[in-house]
Amino acid sequence: MGLFIAQLLTGLANAGALFMVASGLSLIFGVTRIVNFAHGSFYMLGAYVGYTLMQVLPGAFGFWGAILLTGVVVGLVGVIVEILVLRPVYRAPELFQLVATFGVILVIQDLALMIWGPQDLLGPRAPGLKGIVRIMGEPVPKYDLALIAITPFVALALWWLIARTRVGILVRAATQDREMVGALGVNQSWLFTGVFFLGCALAGLGGAVQLPKGGADLLMDFNILASIFVVVVIGGMGSLPGAYLAAVLVSVLNVFGVTYLPQSTLVLMFVVMALVLMIRPYGLLGREEVAGDHGQSGEPERPIKPAGARVRLIVAAGLAVLAVVPLLAPSWIAILATDILIFCLFAASLHFLLGLGGLVSFGHAAFFGGGAYVAALLVAHAGTPMELALLLAPLGAGLLAMIIGWVCLRLTGVYFAMLTLAFAQLLWSLAYQWGEVTGGDDGLVDIWPPDWATSNLVFFYLTLVLCIGGILALRHAAHAPFGYALRAARDSARQAEATGIHTRAVQWVAFALAGAMAGLAGGLFVFAKGSVFPNELEITRSFDALIVVFLGGVKTLSGGVVGGAVFESAKDMLTRFEYWRLALGLTIIAVVVLAPEGIVGGLRRLGERIGLLRPSEQET
Amino acid sequence: MLELAQINSFYGKAHVLRALSLQVSRGQVVALLGRNGAGKTTTLKSIMQLVVPRSGRVRFNGADITGWPAHRVARAGLGYVPEERRIFTDLTVLENLEVGRQKPRQDAAIWSRDALFELFPNLAERRHNRGRDLSGGEQQMLSIARTLMGNPSCVLLDEPSEGIAPVIIEDMARAIVQLRDQGLTVLLSEQNLHFARAVASRAVVLDRGTTRFSGSFADLDASPEIRDAWLSV
Structure with missing residues (x-):
């Protein structure tokens, strides 16, 4: 029983960072309709930036301050990417956007290699939360408990922002009908940039907050990418409660998988996802996509013809x-x-x-x-x-x-x-x-x-x-x-x-x-x-x-x-x-x-x- | 106040508006008439720059707004109520109004939520309902109210009577007359001649993207050949 509880707690703690990153991806997709493949890179960037800031800022105040500051820094990097790379391709077919964000992945990978070097960085321990607590005889890291406590507040703050503020209302309106929001006098460009800032900041926060548990390395971006996609797809694109639910589900499943089915932890996650999608094709709390929303856009196709004699x-x-x-x-x-x-x-x-x-x-x-x-x-x-x-x-x-x-x-x-x-x-x-x-x-x-x-x-x-x-x-x-x-x-x-x-x-x-x-x-x-x-x-x-x-x-x-x-x-x-x-x-x-x-x-x-x-x- | 000069608009390769010109003076209510596909909706979208005219100019309050992004056009005081109403179905009535809210303008009436609930009493009772739970007529009212939250000095109404119960059409006409009496400039497209006559002071008849007639309803009645050629089915 004690082991069961301890594992449940570990799963919940892991869900924290995963939820932050996944909700960022979900938000960005909801408003801009862009699947940000570089989202894992912003998470990785968060870990590296957080690591550096924690070296500079002293004490407990410095530690938590570094995490918040990391969110801001990574959010700003996201803004730069949005303005330079994504603005020109918003109207392009989704493949263009995918490829553009993939280019961003490559760039960030090499920039991180240049700045922080190839060796893995071990994350600093959180000041004041270094030890463990025994719960029913099983050791549970104090930092895990702190994460479990913090995550609901992050979720609540996000919920408040989306449900109660003007910005949130505009975000939800734009998720449904961007053009109409523009025709009502809202500058969409800045709304998109704002959402991108928020989404990337969340990814950065996720990266920084997991430092004491994980650290920073150059494979983090792809490693988390599959997980956050699974979370967002299981939860339902654009649904924050869905993202939280799915993050907890995936993390807890993962922890138990490691104990009871160590050979199949990775498989398990995707099996669950495939099962969920077969029963609820748009995720647990997602809603059906409007058809034609993601089809080809832009210039009509040139009809293709068999090659002429000369080309042959x-x-x-x-x-x-x-x-x-x-x-x-x-x-x-x-x-x-x-x-x-x-x-x-x-x-x-x-x-x-x-x-x-x-x-x-x-x-x-x-x-x-x-x-x-x-x-x-x-x-x-x-x-x-x-x-x-x-x-x-x-x-x-x-x-x-x-x-x-x-x-x-x-x-x-x-x-x-x-x-x-x-x-x-x-x-x-x-x-x-x-x-x-x-x-x-x-x-x-x-x-x-x-x-x-x-x-x-x-x-x-x-x-x-x-x-x-x-x-x-x-x-x-x-x-x-x-x-x-x-x-x-x-x-x-x-x-x-x-x-x-x-x-x-x-x-x-x-x-x-x-x-x-x-x-x-x-x-x-x-x-x-x-x-x-x-x-x-x-x-x-x-x-x-x-x-x-x-x-x-x-x-x-x-x-x-x-x-x-x-x-x-x-x-x-x-x-x-x-x-x-x-x-x-x-x-x-x-x-x-x-x-x-x-x-x-x-x-x-x-x-x-x-x-x-x-x-x-x-x-x- | 609003002037279209020699507008040519396209959807891809389809030439929809052909050298269309049109004027609306301050305080006027003008009805755009014409059959399906005559170019009424495209005219309104071209004013809003949701369809950017390939040539010709659109002037509003003396400024050339051709090619502006739609949000800038809206901020200049042009309100747009689309044909399909396009309310945000996931948002409540109050939240829909919030999306439309803009800073007050000197040359236009300032609207508050309470004033709008007075204009459309049905909405007041449903303020906490989501858009998708409203009837067609209520959605139309919400769409107009949402646009008025931006305190526009001129409103473009695309087929306000379409798909609405006859009783509600009368309410709608009353509301538009009330807006006219407060000095709002309105350009509306209509298929319903009866409705248009009740609210508008001037008629513009379109066919195949060009203006065929412009004048008072009395003049329109006096020229049955125009009605036969461009309006009757």
Whole structure:
């Protein structure tokens, strides 16, 4: 009993910081409709800034003062980000906003590395709260009790701000109808900036307040990101009581999980989330999203057409060059080209979902990694030959996509994105924690192609055939009636339904097809590298693909492939620099703000301007 | 007080307003008439800059407000009551009014919540109810009251009689006449000729985004060809 109570208390204490960060994310989303992926970075920043301030300010007053001051500092950093990065993209489709905030993540990561160095920082103990208290014989840290006591006050203060003040009324009104609030004389820009300040300040507070329990390190941002998404999604987007409830649920579950099911703590969180969403698709206390709120916005799409004869010729010539060059070049070129091809197929499969289906999946790594693990597991446990494994990898990933898609496609917009992310995380935690089968963190190694394909050159040709085949299959689907139906479902689901298209079935098939192609890429990846690790299933993998599709250009058919090729070659060069994340982050932000049409879109515009392409003519 | 000169407005590629010009003088109540799709709503949105005209100018109180953000237009004293009413359904009546509140202006009446509850007695009883619990007529009243909380000197009313019970329409007309008698300038769009005649002193007939007629209701009655061509269904 004593142990039970002690654990409950630990869970409640952990819920404090989680609630602060999650409520900030929820607030920002409610008003600005932006899913702030950089929210974990503001939490991390809070920990670092708090650490530094606590070194400078003395005593108990200094400790608590440092925490409050951290909130202000991080809030101000948030304001800078909002004004410089987000203001230009408020009217853009949500993918642009996602990518912009992802750029912010990279920038903050490297800035933190520059300022505070790579070593983990141990948080100072809270003055006067250093010891433990015995409750029914079990030790409970005093600081935990303080956190349990403080959190309700933070929640109450937030509630008062939202429910009782003019600012809160405006925030709630703007959550419902921003344009109308503007037409009534309220300056939305400053309202947005204010909300962003508050949301980031809460994230900073969360980071500072957990210092005595955790500390500060450079992995905090991604580590908390999945948790706060789970909390916000379980609780319901934009609901503060929901966020509190979910934070307590997740934290308590986590503490008990560590004791009773130590192998499945991570999995548990996502299982609970998936269960909640299956029963209440908009979270415990959330409300249904208004349809069409998160769909495509901005310029109407240019209809895509099959490539003309001239473009086909150019592509064929390019392929011929691609096929010949590795014969003449040093062998590392063949290896690099193999990597690029695999990545291109992965990106093209996501692009198919995103560009044609309008389905913004945040968890596409589930199928890349899924395919990779299917192949690797077959080889490692059943001694399956490569030829068969490469056939089963896309089938397995496609099956996985059918299962995940069946659940996720019941939701739209942000909820769809979050749910796909959660499923990817679920798979990741499975691969990470189910050590006996997957090898856990050590991965599965020593998975090489059979003798006939061991040469880099032969494997390159195998990859070339399979990847180009996959990409052509996707393109073919895009131009087939199926592709028309998919685009119809994207542009107007209701109208498509009225013309007799079963939109969800069409999207389901598209999801499965994209999953299978990502799985094929994953399968090839395993044999190219000879190994697979859980990080092929990670958030960052999904984001890599999203960024590539975005950089290439969402609204162009070749965007995924071109983006993939450019990104993979650039990464090869960039990662040699120490602060490559900073450079990449700034580049991404610059592209979002300055050239939102991506590489292909930008090139096309350039071509039209200098007269190479007629404006009516559609390039690939 | 309000002047539109050669306005051209678009929704994407659709050309909705074509060289539309229009004047409203201080203290006047002007009714915009016309069939569905004639451009009435777009005219009001173009004044509010919710749709920014691609060419032409909108002047209000001598200032060129073309291209201003909507909140600045509202702060200059233009109140906007949208067609779909767009009240905040999650907020109570009192909170809805709070969103509309602005600083007092010298050239306009100053509204308080109590004065608005006098104008719309139905709202007074429901002040703590949420917007979603109100009837269509009550929502329309709330939408007007919310805009009046901004103490506007000119109000744009988009189809105030649409989708409201006939009894409430009479209340609505009485309220608008009362506002007119207090000196408020009003530009309203209407499909209901009877309602328009009861509250407005001047009629402007639109068709396909252009003004076809502008004058008194007596003149409109005297020209049946205009009514037949642009108004009757």
